[in-house]
Every structure is written in C-alpha cells, then in structure tokens.
Amino acid sequence: MAKRRGNGEGTIYKRPDGTWVGQISIGYDPKTGKLKRKTVYGKTRKEVADKLAKILQDINQGVYVEPSEMTFGEWLDKWLVNYKKGQLKPSTYESYEMLINVHIKPALGNIPLAKLQPHMIQSFYNDKLENGRADGKGGLSTRVVRYFHAVIRQALQQAVKEGLIARNVADSTNPPTIQNKQMRPLTEEELQRFFDVARDDRLFAAYVLAVTTGLRRGELLGLCWDCVDLEKGIITVKRQLLALKDGLSLEETTKSKSGRRSIYLTDDAVRELKAHRKRQLQEKLIMGEAYNDNGLVFCKEDGSPLDPREFTKHFQRLLVKAGLPKVRLHDLRHTHATLLLARGVHPKIVQERLGHSSITMTLDLYSHLIPSLQEMAAKSLNGLLGNKKGPATTQGEQR
DSSP: OOEEOSTTSOEEEEOTTSOEEEEEEEEEOTTTOOEEEEEEEESSHHHHHHHHHHHHHHHHHTOOOOTTTOBHHHHHHHHIIIIITTTSOHHHHHHHHHIIIIIIHHHHTTSBGGGOOHHHHHHHHHHHHHHOOTTSSSOOOHHHHHHHHHHHHHHHHHHHHTTSSSSOGGGGSOOOOOOOOOOOOOOHHHHHHHHHHHTTSTTHHHHHHHHHHOOOHHHHHTOBGGGEETTTTEEEEOOEEEEETTEEEEESOOSSGGGOEEEEOOHHHHHHHHHHHHHHHHHHHHHGGGOOOOOBSSBOTTSOBOOHHHHHHHHHHHHHHTTOOOOOTHHHHHHHHHHHHHTTOOHHHHHHHHTOSOHHHHHHHHGGGOTHHHHHHHHTTTTTTOSOOOOOOOGGGOO
C-alpha cells in the first residue's frame, strides 16, 4: 500500500518486483490544465525520498525543469551552480564555467538531455581537436579536450544519480590520450646567455629563483617575504597568484596538496634575493604612502601584483634580446628538473622540489630528456665483478 507523505511531498510505494517508486505533483499542464506528476525510481525507500525532496526543493527555488524538456545546456548550468560552486577553487570554477559557456553549450547545449548520444559527444571532441581554437587557427590540445570530457562526464554522472537519465553516455566515448606539450628546457650555455642579458632587469632575481627552484609561475608571483628565510636559505610555497575574471587574486592554496612544500635555495638565489629585497625597500621608501604593501617578493614598483601574462611576455622579450628561442616561462621549471637529473640528483628529490603528486609523474615527464641516465646507471655498476676472489663456495664448502 502506498505510504502517503505530507501535503505536497508526494507518495512513495514499493512495487511487487522490489523497486521503490515515488510520485510528486510538479504543477499543471498549461495546455490541458491537468495536474502533472513526476515519477522517480530507486532501490531503497530513502533513495526515492531523497529524489523527491530534491525535486521539491528545486520547485520551491524556481529552478526545476521537467526532465523530458530539459536540455543538456540547462542541466550543465544547474549542475555547475548546485554541485560545483563553493566546492571548487575559484580559478577551477571559472575554468569549468568557461569550458561550458564558450565550447560545450554552443555545440551540445540545445540537445535534450534524455536524447544526448555518445556519437554526438564524440563528434564534439573530434571537431575541437580539428578546429576548436577561437581564432580559427586550428584545433585545441588533447589536454583541453580531456577537460571537456571530464566536465561532461561529471555532469552526466550526477544526472544518472538523480534519475534524469538511465546511463552516462560519456562513458561510451573515446576521448583523446593526452599528449604533453613539447618542453624546451634551456641548456646551461643558453642560461648563461639569458642571465647576461637579464642581469640588470629589476626582476632578475625572479628568473634566478625560477631556474633554481622550479617554481610554477603562480607560485613565483605569489611568493611573499613571510615565506622566505634568507638566513637558512629556505622558501615555503603555500600561496599562488591567479588571474581570475575579476582581476588578480592571491590565494592561500597551491595547485595540489603536494604543492605546499619547503625548498632549499642555492647560494646564487640567496644573494640575488637579498639584492632584490634591498632594491624593493628603496622603491617602497620612494613611493611612501602610495606603496601597496602586499608582502610580495616580486611585484610592480608600487607593490601591486604582477600580471602573470605580462610577466611571461617580459621574459620572452628578454629571450629574444639574448638571441634565444622563445620558450615558455614554464620551461624554466623544466630546465630546473633537467639540470638536477643530469647531475645525478635522485628523482624523488626532484619530485619534492617541483611539488609533483607522485614520483611517477616526474619520471614520465623528464626521464626521456636525459638519455645519459641509462648510461650513467650502467657505468655505476662497472667493476662490480672486479674483486679477484674465486667463485662463491657451495653451502657444503662453507666453514
């Protein structure tokens, strides 16, 4: 027998096959004037009750859209606000929002959620790989298309949980395998040429720190003096500067849990940071009350944060001036790792300095850059049979 709930809360009952069924009124049909009811199913009474409660909540908040009429775009908007806002870092949330509004919704947003098929999503992936760039100059990277897949799959998985669709059609697609961008670390000779040109730049210490610590751009520009111990020669990474749509934001977070770390400095880095600190104090004295003291190690003359994109452009102008390839700022991080591995530093130490989540990531990224590592490994075992003792005696001959 159906068990009635409170007024407006619907009805729940169990079918002979053991499936629990819930029904709730969702308003009146504007054409016929008849009462419309929504039916949900579940393995337990609680599952059905939770689904009815969610529908009732959406109705009361005015965000309920009847599943049979809901488009994939409408569901993405609802999913993003209800399930991701407040749970993701602001920068990650903005990334999701951009991917959805700029790419996913224009291509798939008008398709009814219940009619979305694997081949439609697969065609979307293929098209983005071929012609996905907003400037019309070719396709997007495999990494970006994998981000599309991650967002689409998460949104559809939640729709499955809520009983809006029977299965996650994204699971039946073949997203591309990520192909990492070709890294271009600088050689030691190229580094010297770059340093010769950049030596008089007011941000010279930033480039030295990037090469000698492997900091990410956001970590470098988010570094504050309270995390720098010049006496012990250690910096602590616990913040990052992010470029959000509302402006620059200094976040008390790192890219991942392992990104929060302490790094020992080279003597060169300590010396340049001391000189940089002295210059910065002079700038602060000149600016007086107009100085925006955010405690940042690397900032503009008035103390305000450096725009990460402008910082990269400035770095690349110095590269051109030095007659070097126009590599990415991130390649200084790769340069740091490559130099350490070439000097025989254990990959575990390299992983810790870079803040990678696992040593596997470090090895996958860099081992192919150092072909000599295999040769070094073999040479380290040379002479292993060099002692001139005879062959080991058998157990019976042992004394």
